[in-house]
Amino acid sequence: MAGDIYKKGFFDRLKDGLAKTRKLLVTDVDDIILGEKKIDQDLFDELEAALIGADVGPSFTYELIESMKERVKRRELEKPERLRQVLKESMLAILKKNEAPMQIPVGELYTIMVVGVNGTGKTTTIGKMAARFKKQGMPVLLVAADTFRAAAIEQLEIWSERVGVPLLKQKMNADPAAIVFDALHAAKAGKADVVIIDTAGRLHTKTNLMEELKKVKRIMARELPGAPHEVLLVIDATTGQNAISQAKMFNEEIGVTGIVLTKLDGTAKGGIVIRIAQELGIPIRYIGIGERLDDLRRFRSEEFVDALFEGDGAS
Template sequence: MEFFSKLKNGLNKTRNSFTEKIERLIIGYANINESCLDELEEILISADVGVSTTMKLMDDVRLGIRQKEINSPQDLQPFLIKKISQILESGEDHITIAPSGPTVFLVIGVNGVGKTTTIGKLAKYYRANGKSVLLAAADTFRAAAIDQLQIWGKRAAVDVIAHEEGSDPAAVVFDAVKAAIARNTDILLIDTAGRLHTKSNLMDELNKIYRVIKREIPAAPHETLLVLDATTGQNAIHQAELFTKAAPISGVVLTKLDGTAKGGVVIGIKAQLSMPVKLIGVGEGEDDLQPFIAKDFAAALFDM
């Protein structure tokens, strides 16, 4: 219940922008007409559900009207809740844990999305659940990134494998994987540079890291998590499309959901990319990174 409460509070801005607008729309129209449907379409797009997902939902609404599932504006909200919940609940969103040996998380994304903070929060979460954890500072392009990860390492009481600024990220990863195997570590969390997806050399570096991990642990990385900032809306979806070209992404971590009215981007990611949303950040606190549970997200979004 505490997690759900945080989720509900974290989605306040999105709910005010999205659900409450739909409720006002329902009150404002006695009958469903084209003006009503145009306004509904605008509400979905403004919540960053995405144009293609919005068009699909509007097609569903029009079909629902023809098939008499929707007979009045009051029928719109339960119909949308059903359709959006179906989108959110499609696919598997659970975190993969290796049956034996280290579980390797490769964490990627552009600068400023909350990548290193996400790793720190994951380290604390797994430590609190009795797992041994090791961090790898493979973002060697910025000294501040190494320092930041070491601060999180101290907070979570876990070791950090790090080299000097400017060193080869793949070499850091090699040492970290070897250390994780030797120490029989449960969880290895690898930080990477905030790669600009327009820089092909940085994407090549990511591919190199991926190959180094696979050579030492063939089933790894068990999770390649792309961290996206929910406040960037459709740009987050664009980033996801580009990063899939560099590494097989297993899921998305969506941060800063509490800071945006555009939480509909979760629906867009699921519908447009068919990509699992594994974790969501709904606050600044160390315990505010939560597993994504589709039915809870839908309930919090629609204040159910």
């Protein structure tokens, strides 16, 4: 029961967080379909514009509209209100394919390399994940491999103290690969089950960020077969279309195995989740809906779509 109450609390916060996205996406779609008497080309044109404007992406929009037209032709869709249901079902179908929680095996060493451009929420997400894992009884080690800013190391240190998990760090400008090397040795010696590595989002040297990250990844694989078990890309939902190009770049350069989408609270660009799911096909592990420690949740497609559609209006 207590779990239900907790879940409801999160669901309401998710709903609140998605309010702006809902307004842009669902309310606009409602205005279009509920205001029209018949399903015609004008209605489809308006619907298309609304979906594109809501960042769900051109291919999702195109495929959805085409399939709606087909269904109208086959007389399966007679009332405009039904289009809302079709939109909801189509979103759910795409998101479901990308719903895969991070599976951390019990008693085995699991390493997570967290990457993403600066300011997306990497360090904050690491703090939140550490709290989750600790609560589940897993010994966690945080690793400060963003060594290019003193503030970056301090920020992770604050999280490590707040959550109560150890941190491995070196001084500023130390080689990130060397820190990661030390961290894996400590973990192999039984100091942790889950190792979470914070990396830089931008470098203040001439070194190329991607080359630096590739080097970290290489060292990990060399020191521990199978590592990194997860390359987790943190994406800021408020950046909309930019998020897609960032994700493609990181995926091509270093290979991404999971995504965290942050700052879904207070953005109208939450439709980007659909585009990420469709164009990247990389599992969305978690979503961030605030700056609090418990504002990170496993991505559940049904919960997400329900929260999006279940606003003030009918579901």
